[in-house]
Amino acid sequence: MADEVVIVGSGIAGLAAAYRLARDHDVLLVDRSGIGEGTSSRASGVLTAPVDYPDQPAWSAHATQFFSDLDGTGTFSWIEREFIRGVRPADSDAAEDTARADGVSLVDADVYADVFDDDAPYERVLVWEDCGYCSVDDLLATMHREVRNRGVECRPDTAVTSVLVEDGATVGVETVYGTVEADAVVVAAGSQTRSLLADVLPLPIKKFTWNVAYLDVDVAEGYPMGGDQRLGAYWRRTRDGYLLVGVEHPYESEPSADTEATFGDRLDTVFAEELPTMLAAVDRDVNVVRYEVCPMADATTPDATGIIDAPADGPDDLVVAAGFHGAGVMAAGSIGTAVRARLTGEDAPFSLDPFALSRFDTRGPEFPFKTLFSS
Ligand SMILES: Cc1cc2nc3c(=O)[nH]c(=O)nc-3n(C[C@H](O)[C@H](O)[C@H](O)COP(=O)(O)OP(=O)(O)OC[C@H]3O[C@@H](n4cnc5c(N)ncnc54)[C@H](O)[C@@H]3O)c2cc1C
Numbered sequence: 001m002a003d004e005v006v007i008v009g010s011g012i013a014g015l016a017a018a019y020r021l022a023r024d025h026d027v028l029l030v031d032r033s034g035i036g037e038g039t040s041s042r043a044s045g046v047l048t049a050p051v052d053y054p055d056q057p058a059w060s061a062h063a064t065q066f067f068s069d070l071d072g073t074g075t076f077s078w079i080e081r082e083f084i085r086g087v088r089p090a091d092s093d094a095a096e097d098t099a100r101a102d103g104v105s106l107v108d109a110d111v112y113a114d115v116f117d118d119d120a121p122y123e124r125v126l127v128w129e130d131c132g133y134c135s136v137d138d139l140l141a142t143m144h145r146e147v148r149n150r151g152v153e154c155r156p157d158t159a160v161t162s163v164l165v166e167d168g169a170t171v172g173v174e175t176v177y178g179t180v181e182a183d184a185v186v187v188a189a190g191s192q193t194r195s196l197l198a199d200v201l202p203l204p205i206k207k208f209t210w211n212v213a214y215l216d217v218d219v220a221e222g223y224p225m226g227g228d229q230r231l232g233a234y235w236r237r238t239r240d241g242y243l244l245v246g247v248e249h250p251y252e253s254e255p256s257a258d259t260e261a262t263f264g265d266r267l268d269t270v271f272a273e274e275l276p277t278m279l280a281a282v283d284r285d286v287n288v289v290r291y292e293v294c295p296m297a298d299a300t301t302p303d304a305t306g307i308i309d310a311p312a313d314g315p316d317d318l319v320v321a322a323g324f325h326g327a328g329v330m331a332a333g334s335i336g337t338a339v340r341a342r343l344t345g346e347d348a349p350f351s352l353d354p355f356a357l358s359r360f361d362t363r364g365p366e367f368p369f370k371t372l373f374s375s
Helices: 012-024 059-072 087-101 136-148 190-197 259-277 329-344
Strands: 003-006 026-030 083-087 105-110 124-128 153-155 158-167 168-176 176-183 182-187 207-214 225-229 233-237 243-250 288-293 299-302 307-308 318-322
Touching: 003 012, 003 168, 012 026, 012 136, 012 318, 012 329, 059 329, 083 087, 083 329, 087 105, 087 124, 124 168, 136 153, 168 182, 176 259, 182 329, 190 207, 190 299, 190 318, 207 259, 233 259, 243 259, 243 329, 318 329
Parallel strands: 003 026, 003 182, 026 153, 083 225, 182 318
Antiparallel strands: 083 124, 105 124, 158 168, 168 176, 207 243, 207 288, 207 299, 225 233, 233 243, 307 318
16 A cells, blocks of 8 residues: 555545545645645536436446534534436436436426426426535635644645656656655546646646626525526625536637637626526516636546546556546545545445546547536
């Protein structure tokens, strides 16, 4: 077993890996920026693993259990809330397939007449239990505190410039402050993972993002979280009573000033034209309290599922954990467990196969964007 492990990247994946490894490893967590200040800090705190990992119930249950166990630690609270998705008549057969899964019910749209607009195109509604939300600031601060309490050394403002390989094995990393030797390296550098490992292990990872806005609408505590597949959007009530709405934004190429400008147009269309026809609480003149047009990229893969692997064609003692496509925070507990399993060879309480790099035939970033909402 590797004793000294360097984890590159202190987003939710790196923090979760540190959390799971700390009890019997000497862990150094390095980040080019502040601890937990990357893309993870921009997440909406929507914790819906059963929705977003529909084919992986054991993975999702483990992820949900983690939040339940962490509840009350530090400043973290896990707020349980159902997640609903309106079903158009044309999507009825697919919804029935989904409803055959455990914990997903399919009810008449009338049950949610107070949530959906009279003109909403929905016939029925899928309802997921075992979902919830949290303040991501509280989650990251609590994870940071917990890993430090477990003996992890956290080194912010320390960019890693390369992963060092000798005789086919990873031996450490080069940082802007010099070499750090280690028995194993975990690269959890989000959208930077591909470029950081370019000379070591080609990866099919590219950037995409979500953009978020807070709407001043009158929704009460207990308002269900939800989403619309065709809109590519999700929503949840915030603690201060606003409606947070997130909209998927694929980059068709590397992001630039031009692509960022189009984020705003897309959001305006969603809020002024599309959402008011779906949610009873949202009018066409809704007041957008704040836009968060997120320039910090999340990372995606050809099948929109992350890579957590110690690939056979890579150097020994290297684990990659990246590409979580809008669903990394909700999977924190399972990502950490999977990294540990890859590094130690221990069994995980779920299959690691969906995260194996070998499932991809090609390794470049030139693949079509797969929306999270089409699965
Ligand atoms: C607006 C928005 C809303 C979202 N909402 C949700 C949500 O509600 N629920 C959910 O589950 N997911 C959500 N996501 C997705 C989620 O944020 C990501 O899947 C997750 O944060 C990815 O975590 P990560 O640790 O892989 O990457 P990151 O958080 O990007 O962490 C990678 C870290 O690596 C560091 N790094 C990069 N290069 C180097 C280097 N060379 N040397 C050292 N450090 C380096 C970076 O500074 C960064 O801190 C959202 C994403 C966005 C953009």
